[in-house]
Amino acid sequence: MNIELKTLSEIGKIKGQAGNFKVELIRHPRYIDESLCIACGLCAEKCPKKVVDHYNVGLVKRKSAFVEYPQAVPLKYCIDGDSCIYIQKGKCGACKKFCPTGAVDFDQEETAETLNVGSVVLAPGFTPFDPSKFDHYQYAKLPNVITSMEFERILSASGPTTGHVIRQSKDKREPKKIAWFQCVGSRDMNRCDNSHCSSVCCMYAIKEAVVAKEHQGDDLDCAVFYMDMRTHGKDFERFYENAREKHGVRFIRSRVHSVTPVGDTDDLEIRYVTDDGELKTEVFDLRSWTWPNA
Numbered sequence: 001m002n003i004e005l006k007t008l009s010e011i012g013k014i015k016g017q018a019g020n021f022k023v024e025l026i027r028h029p030r031y032i033d034e035s036l037c038i039a040c041g042l043c044a045e046k047c048p049k050k051v052v053d054h055y056n057v058g059l060v061k062r063k064s065a066f067v068e069y070p071q072a073v074p075l076k077y078c079i080d081g082d083s084c085i086y087i088q089k090g091k092c093g094a095c096k097k098f099c100p101t102g103a104v105d106f107d108q109e110e111t112a113e114t115l116n117v118g119s120v121v122l123a124p125g126f127t128p129f130d131p132s133k134f135d136h137y138q139y140a141k142l143p144n145v146i147t148s149m150e151f152e153r154i155l156s157a158s159g160p161t162t163g164h165v166i167r168q169s170k171d172k173r174e175p176k177k178i179a180w181f182q183c184v185g186s187r188d189m190n191r192c193d194n195s196h197c198s199s200v201c202c203m204y205a206i207k208e209a210v211v212a213k214e215h216q217g218d219d220l221d222c223a224v225f226y227m228d229m230r231t232h233g234k235d236f237e238r239f240y241e242n243a244r245e246k247h248g249v250r251f252i253r254s255r256v257h258s259v260t261p262v263g264d265t266d267d268l269e270i271r272y273v274t275d276d277g278e279l280k281t282e283v284f285d286l287r288s289w290t291w292p293n294a
């Protein structure tokens with residue numbers, strides 16, 4: 001295929017011009033020999049060290065010996081040097097002891113190389129907006145107020161609940177009523193300095209509501225609170241109409257005023273004003289929101 005994947009690599013400098021670039025690459029150690037690893041997972045099973053699983057947005061923990069996610073390419077395990085007991089303290093080594101192919105190699109070090117290439121495609125990704133600053137939504141305090149990325153992982157078959165929608169509060173029960181808030185962290189110069197529309201949140205909120213209903217059944221009440229429904233891609237408007245008419249997702253045009261907990265139930269009371277100016281309160285048992293690229 002003529003494609004070489006250089007994982008755990010960082011760009012140092014790029015010099016040159018179109019057609020002739022020199023790219024300085026720093027490659028971090030995997031501490032596992034890719035050519036020997038058969039992805040059996042024994043190292044992760046035996047590893048005693050648990051750390052926050054960033055891929056699952058902190059909803060669960062992973063081991064220091066790990067693979068980022070089950071569909072990783074190449075499917076090779078890795079040791080997180082920042083948390084590994086052996087690398088940090090010179091003790092443990094369980095992964096090395098149990099690895100059936102002798103792939104664990106604690107002697108690997110950072111390496112540098114220079115690539116000569118004709119062109120460079122930049123795909124930097126993004127940092128999700130942190131909604132903790134919105135105290136009226138209480139994301140930092142209430143376990144059943146979650147971000148849409150957290151909800152994505154809950155919905156995913158490879159996620160911490162294998163796709164089963166459950167609340168993050170201690171009761172871990174299935175929600176019966178979920179609200180989505182749109183434009184949290186976007187189109188807002190008052191609290192977050194992001195005047196732009198992310199251009200993706202409307203559509204993935206609709207998708208999440210439809211998939212949640214597919215997983216939990218039509219009894220699940222899903223309500224999307226929005227400013228404008230921006231369905232600007234091909235057939236996106238039809239997807240929105242289907243969600244509303246076929247799946248019964250409720251769409252409410254309103255910027256929600258506040259979220260407050262209901263006694264010690266971990267339910268959430270939402271206050272909002274309708275299109276015709278009526279002040280309403282409604283109780284939900286889970287709520288997710290969408291945010292833009294920051």
Ligand code: SF4
Nearest residue numbers: 037038040041043099
């Ligand atoms: S135990 Fe060895 S072969 Fe198996 S996943 Fe870990 S490093 Fe790879």
Ligand code: SF4
Nearest residue numbers: 047084085092093095
């Ligand atoms: S040596 Fe590090 S990665 Fe290996 S089992 Fe121990 S803590 Fe886990």
